[in-house]
Amino acid sequence: MVAEMKGKSKLCLQVEKDLQWLSQFGADTRKGVTRLLYSTEWYAAQEALKEKMTENQLTAYYDDVGNLYGRLEGIEQNQKTILVGSHVDTVVYGGKYDGAFGIIAGLIAVEHLRKTYGMPKRSIEVVSLCEEEGSRFPLTYWGSGHIVGLYSYENMSQEIKDRENITLKKAMEQYQFGKGHYKKPFRQDISHFIELHIEQGEQLEKKQLDIGIVSSIAGQKRFTVTVQGESNHAGTTPMTHRKDALAASCRFITSLLDMSKKYEEKLYMTVGKLDVSPNVPNVIPGKVSFSIDIRHGEDGVLDKVEHEIKVMLREIAINAGVTTEINRWMNEKPVQMDKNLSEISKNISEEKNISYMSMVSGAGHDSQVFGPKLPTCLLFVPSKNGISHSPKEYTSAEQLEKGIQVLIELLYKLAY
Numbered sequence: 001m002v003a004e005m006k007g008k009s010k011l012c013l014q015v016e017k018d019l020q021w022l023s024q025f026g027a028d029t030r031k032g033v034t035r036l037l038y039s040t041e042w043y044a045a046q047e048a049l050k051e052k053m054t055e056n057q058l059t060a061y062y063d064d065v066g067n068l069y070g071r072l073e074g075i076e077q078n079q080k081t082i083l084v085g086s087h088v089d090t091v092v093y094g095g096k097y098d099g100a101f102g103i104i105a106g107l108i109a110v111e112h113l114r115k116t117y118g119m120p121k122r123s124i125e126v127v128s129l130c131e132e133e134g135s136r137f138p139l140t141y142w143g144s145g146h147i148v149g150l151y152s153y154e155n156m157s158q159e160i161k162d163r164e165n166i167t168l169k170k171a172m173e174q175y176q177f178g179k180g181h182y183k184k185p186f187r188q189d190i191s192h193f194i195e196l197h198i199e200q201g202e203q204l205e206k207k208q209l210d211i212g213i214v215s216s217i218a219g220q221k222r223f224t225v226t227v228q229g230e231s232n233h234a235g236t237t238p239m240t241h242r243k244d245a246l247a248a249s250c251r252f253i254t255s256l257l258d259m260s261k262k263y264e265e266k267l268y269m270t271v272g273k274l275d276v277s278p279n280v281p282n283v284i285p286g287k288v289s290f291s292i293d294i295r296h297g298e299d300g301v302l303d304k305v306e307h308e309i310k311v312m313l314r315e316i317a318i319n320a321g322v323t324t325e326i327n328r329w330m331n332e333k334p335v336q337m338d339k340n341l342s343e344i345s346k347n348i349s350e351e352k353n354i355s356y357m358s359m360v361s362g363a364g365h366d367s368q369v370f371g372p373k374l375p376t377c378l379l380f381v382p383s384k385n386g387i388s389h390s391p392k393e394y395t396s397a398e399q400l401e402k403g404i405q406v407l408i409e410l411l412y413k414l415a416y
């Protein structure tokens, strides 16, 4: 252990320690991390980060939706601010790197810059975005979407509820967000958004490269499907007279995944969430709802697939004697990252002898929301075995450090 510590740089030890520290908020007994939007664990993580920002001599503050910022004031007036960071929320039973790494990396990079070069010309803010994953409520990019003005909580639907029927409004207000206590989230003073993230795939590892410079992010749609059948007795209702919502859902899901194969490897389709009612062994399932998540690099293909899904759903409903409803609650277009920032990142990597490749991200990111509005840069570090959204997520401290080195230099070039 001591020998291992001796071999590691200060930066390596720091990033390892800080990620471990942040993962305690929402840690479960199976080594996973679950930090859902506006949950106790989520708030504890934001509060702990706020304290850390203050310790790092940053001015820490929330906006009214729960995004947390740590600001290092620039010496030149009238300059816009560079935003660097990622999201603090996780999926259910996720790992300790997704999102968290971008925040910790931002904090470490800014701390390093301040200690080495003093105050920047242009202000830098490290941001811990409140929500990106869409794991608790049927919405995604709740944090970044407010910053760029895509969302406004004042106009949000009262119908947005989690699995336990808690409304988004109530969840927000539990921690005093959404009441006008804090600064409004919409901002027009941001010059760039920079995000460092784990790849969540295996391209970098397979090619043995250190950094992925993202050129574009795939488009993504998410739906909730509700299938309404009829609950009845398992021992007396003839097999031919049933309106079994689960049997119909299974047929539909299988046909759907079969259909996705015709798009070869370019279409990604997932049914990841299923709720069965009443969910007991001796009652025919009367109601089922499930999610569909589709992704592709071309928007036109996603529209075509959406149409196919709807046609297929109608056909299966007619044959199974059930009724169906489909609600699309996410529709993100593919987005290009800023070419100039990518070029700067390439040059930095070359100067530092850090190997890199340009790549497309199949995973969604807050950078997708900032990208159409302002120059945005998304950088990846490798993920062991390409695993993510799992407690098995892992990137070595040495690989994390390379990402941070590029980030430090990029921020230096933009802010000093």
Ligand SMILES: NC(=O)NC(NC(N)=O)C(=O)[O-]
Residues within 6 Å of the ligand: 098, 132, 133, 134, 140, 141, 200, 220, 362, 363, 364, 365
């Ligand atoms: N980087 C992510 O894990 N993002 C995830 N979340 C969103 N909102 O896309 C996803 O599902 O790809």
Ligand SMILES: [Zn+2]
Residues within 6 Å of the ligand: 091, 098, 133, 389
């Ligand atoms: Zn994620």
Ligand SMILES: [Zn+2]
Residues within 6 Å of the ligand: 087, 098, 099, 132, 197
């Ligand atoms: Zn993420």
